[in-house]
Amino acid sequence: MTFSWKPTRRQFLSGSAAVAGAAALSSSPFQAAYGAGYPDRNIKVIIPTREGGGADRNFRAFSGIWKKYLNTKFEPGFYPGASGRVGYEVYMGKNKPDGYSLIFGNMGPELLNWVVKAPESFKVEDYLYFGRVDTDPGCVFAGKKSRFNSIDDIVAEGKKRVLTVGTSRMAHPASIGILALGEKTGAKFNLIPLSGGKNTIAGAVTGEVDFSVLTSGSVAAKRKSVKTFLIFDDKNKLGERLDNAPTMNDHFGMKTPPLLSSRAFGIHKAAVDKYPDRFAELESSFKKVFADPDFKKAVKKAKGNWEYVNYGGIKECQEYTKDILEIGERFKPLLSGKK
Numbered sequence: 001m002t003f004s005w006k007p008t009r010r011q012f013l014s015g016s017a018a019v020a021g022a023a024a025l026s027s028s029p030f031q032a033a034y035g036a037g038y039p040d041r042n043i044k045v046i047i048p049t050r051e052g053g054g055a056d057r058n059f060r061a062f063s064g065i066w067k068k069y070l071n072t073k074f075e076p077g078f079y080p081g082a083s084g085r086v087g088y089e090v091y092m093g094k095n096k097p098d099g100y101s102l103i104f105g106n107m108g109p110e111l112l113n114w115v116v117k118a119p120e121s122f123k124v125e126d127y128l129y130f131g132r133v134d135t136d137p138g139c140v141f142a143g144k145k146s147r148f149n150s151i152d153d154i155v156a157e158g159k160k161r162v163l164t165v166g167t168s169r170m171a172h173p174a175s176i177g178i179l180a181l182g183e184k185t186g187a188k189f190n191l192i193p194l195s196g197g198k199n200t201i202a203g204a205v206t207g208e209v210d211f212s213v214l215t216s217g218s219v220a221a222k223r224k225s226v227k228t229f230l231i232f233d234d235k236n237k238l239g240e241r242l243d244n245a246p247t248m249n250d251h252f253g254m255k256t257p258p259l260l261s262s263r264a265f266g267i268h269k270a271a272v273d274k275y276p277d278r279f280a281e282l283e284s285s286f287k288k289v290f291a292d293p294d295f296k297k298a299v300k301k302a303k304g305n306w307e308y309v310n311y312g313g314i315k316e317c318q319e320y321t322k323d324i325l326e327i328g329e330r331f332k333p334l335l336s337g338k339k
Helices: 010-024 052-071 082-094 109-114 152-160 173-185 197-206 216-220 248-252 269-274 276-291 294-300 312-332
Strands: 043-047 074-078 101-106 127-132 138-144 162-169 189-193 211-215 226-231 263-268 311-312
Touching: 010 189, 010 312, 043 052, 043 082, 052 074, 052 216, 052 263, 052 276, 052 294, 074 276, 082 101, 082 109, 082 127, 101 109, 101 173, 101 197, 101 211, 109 263, 109 312, 127 226, 127 269, 127 312, 138 152, 138 173, 138 197, 138 216, 138 294, 152 162, 152 226, 162 173, 173 189, 173 312, 189 226, 197 211, 197 226, 211 216, 216 311, 226 248, 263 269, 263 276, 269 276, 294 311, 311 312
Parallel strands: 043 074, 043 101, 162 189, 162 211
Antiparallel strands: 101 263, 127 263, 127 311, 138 211, 138 226
């Protein structure tokens, strides 16, 4: 089935209206009374990828501080498979929309999933992202022992033979980046989904693939084992931690928009509608984490990159959703292998 989902004005207004009501409640003097007793048990968080990768580290750093403000514990459950689809199926199909379960997703690749093929058991507008934690650009990298020493080496070799490229998921902003580069230069790349960032890095380091593409934050955390060649953003914000790699637009004279992943917490739309008081508690406590100095310490302890951390609420998540879906539509033929 071929499917293209674009949020309509009605869908955006519907989601915004629900959140506006919750936001108004969170600023109301009666909010504490409305939210009294919530949460009275732990909150489950579905993570649609493998344990031990960038999403895991990001989640633990954030939730370790968030629990101080929400006065509860967060119980992660990892559900890799089908490029993140399994986790969303579990969240939407097996968790009650009561505010006691959330999903912690990577908005970029997971929204691109729906561009390539719609979910079968739920509608995309049945859940919404409300809390962005970071924005993380994709990059090109290889293991330290790779014979490639620059992106120009990769392009030159890719004009001679088809190079294998490890990626955490086929529908990923970084996948779009390398395919767009191939289209620009004539180099030939074959994407190999390796199921998660941890495996994608391992594939490059062991030589299972010629090189890999992934979110640059995860690559920087393993910089002793890899070398980075190219960044899919307007600027290399991590500098030496990513080997001072150039950006694709600067190096190749391209005008591709920044290809960013963005990890965020999501919730059932029905939970927002039915329990606006609980959602207000989630929103207000979520935002407090970013001003807590312990959060920065937690990010650095987890080998994260503070430069990529930035708060985003419902509005920012909706804007990101709109942008990444437009990018997905533009590069859909490349993602689906039809071009």
